[in-house]
Amino acid sequence: MSKINKVIKLEDLPIEAMEALEEKYPEGWQDHVRKITKPNGGFFYALNVDTQTVSYLVKVDVMVDPNGDIGKIDDHLIDKKAEKAAESHCKEEGNLEEEDDDE
Numbered sequence: 001m002s003k004i005n006k007v008i009k010l011e012d013l014p015i016e017a018m019e020a021l022e023e024k025y026p027e028g029w030q031d032h033v034r035k036i037t038k039p040n041g042g043f044f045y046a047l048n049v050d051t052q053t054v055s056y057l058v059k060v061d062v063m064v065d066p067n068g069d070i071g072k073i074d075d076h077l078i079d080k081k082a083e084k085a086a087e088s089h090c091k092e093e094g095n096l097e098e099e100d101d102d103e
Helices: 015-024 080-093
Strands: 004-009 034-037 043-050 054-060
Touching: 015 043, 015 054
Parallel strands: 004 054
Antiparallel strands: 034 043, 043 054
């Protein structure tokens, strides 16, 4: 008996499939998402998960950088207070070297 193939939104995933998803990706599934192109040229992002009877293509929402510049992070996305606190903590622990601003 072959499995049934289904395309489904993450929020509509049955509990059995959600458990399978958590088991398959214990560290999180964010790095396993892939872009699926539809015949009409549109696209969506999804990942795969299987149960005993169904093979799911699970649609997920993702945030995409419209500029496509992965190396660049906009300043408004950075929590400056948290960044400074982390730097201070690392300096206290001796895990962060000072950077020269003169470069």
